[in-house]
Amino acid sequence: MTNLDLYAKAEHLLGIEDATEALYDLYRSELDEYRIKSLLDVGCGRGGFMQRLISDGVICKGIDLSQVMVDECLFQGFDAQRLDIAEVEGSFDAIVSIFDVLNFMDKDTLINFLNTAATKLNDDGILIADINTRYGFSDVAEGTMSSENEKEFLSVDAQFENDELHTKFTLFEKNEDATFTKHQDTIVQYFHKIKLFQNLDGLKLVEKQKFSLYDTEDKTLLIFKKR
Ligand SMILES: C[S@@+](CC[C@H](N)C(=O)[O-])C[C@H]1O[C@@H](n2cnc3c(N)ncnc32)[C@H](O)[C@@H]1O
Secondary structure, three states: OHHHHHHOOOHHOOOOOOHHHHHHHHHHHHHHHHOOOEEEEEEOOOOOHHHHHHHHHOEEEEEEHHHHHHHHHHHHOOEEOOOOOOHOOOEEEEEEEEOOOHHHHHHHHHHHHHHHHHHHHHEEEEEEEEEEEEHHHHHHHHHEEEOOOOOOEEEEEEEOOOOOOEEEEEEEEEOOOOOOEEEEEEEEEOOOHHHEEEEEOEEEEEEEEEEEEOOOOEEEEEEEOOO
């Protein structure tokens, strides 16, 4: 199991449903004015955002590096693949990366991702993504929590240092014979300065908007247009 698959298995214990819904509302209202017909959701997770846009009549494709997430999308009948964006065929009116997905990429990976994403957009296409502010990392994301239900126990320990958030996930899953299987792994997320987004070859940053998801201005919404 990869660290992203462990995240996928633990996500329902994190209590982020309301925040996720709030983010989907924000993205949907931002996309409203563009009247898009096709969407690529990068880091699509379980496909919740695709589900909403499919009901709006938009053709959606999702990619995610976690096979656990992709399998859940496929189970629900969504078009999803475990693929790098460079391998995606076709082009789209909009690309979204919702809930910190860009923070999972280090600086070089992120620049490469954004330049590649530009080549997958139709003319006048847009890319929308959210990133954590430094405050979002240092004051909101850092810390420890635990959560459990009848079959699982999760502990999360996150530390922010040198512009990186290291989050250790420990998940115990109860087996049928009442023993537990332990899974443990760390996910690293990277803080990115806005400057990085202002000098891209293929994308022009047309809007940056700080907003509050859990706490005051813990996130920034970024909207790019294809150059
Ligand atoms: C916080 S979750 C958000 C999932 C989904 N966008 C949502 O809003 O529910 C981040 C997702 O990004 C995926 N991910 C992380 N790095 C990625 C990358 N480089 N390319 C594609 N997906 C990635 C993870 O597997 C995970 O499903």
